[in-house]
Amino acid sequence: MRDVLIQVLYLASSVLFxxxxxxxxxxxxARNGMFLAELGMLLAVVGTLLHLEVVRFQWILVxxxxxxxxxxxxxxxxxxxxMPQRIAISHAFGAxxxxxxxxxxxxxxxxxxxxxxxAALGFxxxxxxxxxxxxxxxxxxLQELMRGAPITYRFQNLLNISLxxxxxxxxIFLIFEPSRADxxxxxxxxxxxxxxxxxxxxxGADMPVVISLLNSYAGLASAATxxxxxxxVLIIAGALDGTxxxxxxxxxxxxxxxxxxxxxxxxxxxxAEGGPARTAEGLTVRRMTVEDAAVQLAxxxxxxxVPGYGxxxxxxxxxxxxxxxxxxxxxxxxxxxIHPVAGRMPGHMNVLLAEANVPYNKLFEMDEINGQFxxxxxxxxxxxxxxxxxxxxxxxxxxxxxxxxLNVDQAKSVIVLKRSMNPGFAGIENDLxxxxxxxxxxxxxxxxxxxxAVEMKNV
Amino acid sequence: xxxxxxxxxxxxxFVLAGILGYVVISRVPALLHTPLMSASNAISGISLxxxxxxxxxxxxxxxxxxxxxxxxxxxxxVVGGFMITDRMLKMFKRDGADKP
Numbered sequence: 001m002r003d004v005l006i007q008v009l010y011l012a013s014s015v016l017f018x019x020x021x022x023x024x025x026x027x028x029x030a031r032n033g034m035f036l037a038e039l040g041m042l043l044a045v046v047g048t049l050l051h052l053e054v055v056r057f058q059w060i061l062v063x064x065x066x067x068x069x070x071x072x073x074x075x076x077x078x079x080x081x082x083m084p085q086r087i088a089i090s091h092a093f094g095a096x097x098x099x100x101x102x103x104x105x106x107x108x109x110x111x112x113x114x115x116x117x118x119a120a121l122g123f124x125x126x127x128x129x130x131x132x133x134x135x136x137x138x139x140x141x142l143q144e145l146m147r148g149a150p151i152t153y154r155f156q157n158l159l160n161i162s163l164x165x166x167x168x169x170x171x172i173f174l175i176f177e178p179s180r181a182d183x184x185x186x187x188x189x190x191x192x193x194x195x196x197x198x199x200x201x202x203x204g205a206d207m208p209v210v211i212s213l214l215n216s217y218a219g220l221a222s223a224a225t226x227x228x229x230x231x232x233v234l235i236i237a238g239a240l241d242g243t244x245x246x247x248x249x250x251x252x253x254x255x256x257x258x259x260x261x262x263x264x265x266x267x268x269x270x271x272a273e274g275g276p277a278r279t280a281e282g283l284t285v286r287r288m289t290v291e292d293a294a295v296q297l298a299x300x301x302x303x304x305x306v307p308g309y310g311x312x313x314x315x316x317x318x319x320x321x322x323x324x325x326x327x328x329x330x331x332x333x334x335x336x337x338i339h340p341v342a343g344r345m346p347g348h349m350n351v352l353l354a355e356a357n358v359p360y361n362k363l364f365e366m367d368e369i370n371g372q373f374x375x376x377x378x379x380x381x382x383x384x385x386x387x388x389x390x391x392x393x394x395x396x397x398x399x400x401x402x403x404x405x406l407n408v409d410q411a412k413s414v415i416v417l418k419r420s421m422n423p424g425f426a427g428i429e430n431d432l433x434x435x436x437x438x439x440x441x442x443x444x445x446x447x448x449x450x451x452x453a454v455e456m457k458n459v
Numbered sequence: 460x461x462x463x464x465x466x467x468x469x470x471x472x473f474v475l476a477g478i479l480g481y482v483v484i485s486r487v488p489a490l491l492h493t494p495l496m497s498a499s500n501a502i503s504g505i506s507l508x509x510x511x512x513x514x515x516x517x518x519x520x521x522x523x524x525x526x527x528x529x530x531x532x533x534x535x536x537v538v539g540g541f542m543i544t545d546r547m548l549k550m551f552k553r554d555g556a557d558k559p
Contacts, residue, residue, distance in 0.1 A: 017502055018479060024495050025486040027551045034548065037502060038541050048508045054515035059527040063514055067534025074535070075542035086543065087496050090536050094503040097533040101509040104525040108518050116466045215496060215503075222506045227469050229509055235469055237505035239476035244484045244499040248492060340489060347492030351547055359554040365489050 002050060009047030010233040016040030017237055021244070027360055044233050080355045081312050084207065084344040085142040091214045092135035098221035099128030103188070105228055111179040118178040120227035122171045125184075126191045128221040133195030135214050141199070142207065142344060150203040160197050167191055204309070205386060207344045208252040209260075216245025248346050255340035255366075257392075257402040285421065288439035290448060293415055294455035296439075297323065300377035302333045304369065306406055307349045308342050310383015310419065310445055317356035319449035320382055324358070326456040332377075336362055337369045337406050339387035370407045379411035381432075383418070383445050389430045414438040417445045494547045501540025507533035 017040045023033015048054070078086050102125040106113070113121065140146045170187040174180060202210050223238025225231075253260055297303060305324065311317060324334040336358065342349045350363055373379060381388055388408040391398040408414055414437050421433075421442075432438055441448050487495050510533050514526030 014476075017505075018483060020502070021480070021483050021487075021495075021498070024491050024498060025483075025488070027488075027491060027548070027553075030491060030494060030548045030551070031545065034498060034541060034544055037498065041502070041504070041507075041537055041541070044505060044508055045511065048511045049515075051512060053512055055517050056515055059514045059523055060511055060530060063510070063527045063530025064534050067531040068538045070531075071535040071537065071539030072542055075539045075546060078543070080547075083493060083497075083543075083547075086539075087493075087500065090497070090500045090540060093532040094500065094506060094536050097504075097506040097510050097529040097536075100525040100529040100532075101506060101513055104513040104518075104522045104529075107521050114462050116462050211496070215499060218503050219499065222503050223473055225506055225509045227466070227473075229512070230465070230469070231508060232469070232472050234505055234508055235473050236476040237502050239473050240480040240484075241499045241503040243477045243480035244495060247481060247484050248496065251489075251492075338489065345493060346496060347489060347494070350490045351493045351550070354547070354550040354552070357550075357552065360490055360551050361554050363490060 002052065006047045006050050009043045009050075010231070013040040013044040013047065014233050014236040016043070017240060021240060044237075047233075079315075080351055081315055082143075083351060084211065084348065085139050087345055088135050088138040088142055088211055088214070091211070091218045092132050092139065094218040095128045095131035095135065095214075095221050098218070098225050099125050099132060099188070101225055102128060102228065106181075106184060110181065113178040115175050115178070117228055119175045120224050122174050122184075122187070124221050124224035124228055125188055126167065126171055127217050127224065129188050129191040130195035130198065131214055131217040131221060133192045134199045134210075134217075135195075137196055137199035138202075138207065138210055138214065141202075141204065148204045151200045156197075156201060160194070163190060163194055163197065167194060204344060205341070206256075208341050208346055208348075209249050209256070211345050212245050212249035212252055213260075214245070216242050216249060219243075219245055252341055252346060255404065256400075257404065285433050286439045288415070288441050290441065290451045290455050292439070293441050293448075294452055294459050296413065296415065297327055297332075297378055297380070297452070298330055298456050298459040300327060300332050302376045303327050303335075303378045303380055304373060304376045304408075304411065305334060305336045306342075306379060306381045306384050306388060306408055307336065307338070307353065308382065308384025308387060309344060309348075310385070310417070312343055312348065312352055312383075314383060314419075314445035314447075316382060316446035316449055317352040317358075319446045319453065320353070321356040321358050322453035323380075323449050323456070326453050330456075334362065335364055335369060335372070337366065337373075337408075338363055339366055339384070339406055342384055342387050366404060366406060373407040373410040376411040377413065379408045379414045381408060381414065381416040382449070385418075385430055388432055390432055390435075391430070408432060409435060409437075412437065415441055417441050417443075417448055419444065490551070491548075494544050497540050497544045497547065501537055501544060504533045504535075504537035504540060507537060 016036045020033045020037025023029045141148045167190040219241025226234030338349045392400045392403040392405045510529035514530045
């Protein structure tokens with residue numbers, strides 16, 4: 001009877017998870033959807049606690065309490081600009097839980113594991129542990145605890161691939177010889193190492209793909225846990241998480257016109273090694289003052305704002321909204337053009353602008369807005385670089401050639417807010433900055449925009 | 460044989476859930492991709508289910524220790540993930556309607 005009740009709870013919980021994700025298909029239904037998913041999680045936990053195997057509750061309570069306090073604190077106090085880091089480290093937590101459960105299962109059953117269960121367990125700890133260290137590396141890069149630029153060395157791919165083949169070989173061997181505990185732990189150690197080495201050569205601009213991919217791995221590790229302990233709700237939730245991450249990484253790769261393999265094996269910075277295709281020598285940029293920009297924006301009928309990672313770094317989203325409001329007060333129209341890989345994770349810009357109270361019906365995806373740049377009086381580029389670089393269309397030698405970009409260069413005039421003339425993350429020169437219609441407003445984006453909003457009131 | 464059959468039943472569930480997930484998630488607009496990530500993160504905290512059994516059952520010290528750490532890590536994801544998703548979703552507003 002008890003078992004039936006548990007299964008009913010698990011079934012309900014699986015259905016609620018799916019309905020919850022379905023809610024995310026629109027901003028209106030999203031919060032209700034998440035409520036369903038939360039309910040689903042509650043049912044799954046209740047169902048699990050009913051298991052006869054669960055006999056002591058003191059350590060469960062400790063874990064739940066400590067976890068809730070840490071989780072809630074992170075959710076409440078973390079600034080929105082730190083979302084990419086938070087997402088990255090939470091993949092590490094999820095994968096850690098899966099890995100530890102796997103190790104505990106293995107240590108308990110040891111030699112009497114069936115081949116099928118061993119396959120699931122092996123997969124779980126292999127993907128789990130490489131996701132733990134990979135996510136921690138991604139966290140370190142995003143939090144700037146370590147250099148964000150790609151770290152490359154000779155024979156890097158060769159080393160990584162051989163390590164992966166060796167680890168995978170151990171995994172296969174263990175399926176046939178589950179009793180070899182030494183090899184089991186060696187496999188875990190190697191997987192930890194792979195996680196580190198895999199993320200080392202990946203630069204900031206590629207982070208959206210990597211974060212999505214790690215999301216997918218964490219999900220797959222959970223699903224494997226489900227296979228190992230024979231639990232369908234784990235399999236279903238893990239599969240949902242796995243496909244979600246996988247789908248996002250495909251979308252992100254497409255938005256950069258690169259394949260998975262290229263992101264993982266072809267460090268972005270390394271592509272330019274053959275000698276930069278073009279340099280900026282001999283070209284001059286047109287600087288402008290805040291006053292010039294204020295006049296130009298004040299008389300603009302239509303403005304398209306293009307935010308990029310620079311906006312997140314400068315925490316300039318509030319200031320962007322202030323400027324947009326000034327334009328609107330004078331009867332102009334403001335739209336926001338969001339490139340799929342602007343920022344460091346999928347949807348990064350949308351969240352920041354939502355935080356600054358920019359209504360989401362003013363945010364447009366690339367395909368929706370690209371035809372409208374030609375009719376825009378001003379394109380205001382706030383800390384975006386590679387996603388507006390026309391070289392992606394024209395320069396075959398450029399590492400970003402073929403990447404779909406926002407057609408900022410078609411606008412009647414372009415104002416670029418930028419800290420300095422340093423090239424973007426990918427280290428590529430941007431012709432847009434030297435274009436005849438482009439004016440550069442140098443300085444901290446938040447600072448410039450705040451001044452700009454004040455100045456516009458006086459125009 | 461029985462073992463293999465069970466594995467296949469599990470594969471059924473996994474593959475069908477994966478396809479369903481693909482269909483549902485491909486309808487999530489780019490606008491909500493970050494909330495989607497944090498939501499799926501919270502849902503991946505479902506490894507809590509396995510962790511609870513490891514922490515609460517009587518299978519020796521190692522299992523209890525690993526289980527407790529796993530419960531903590533998974534709970535961070537569940538609680539933190541759902542809370543931050545809600546915090547984000549609250550911010551998404553349509554034009555004008557909500558302004559004082």
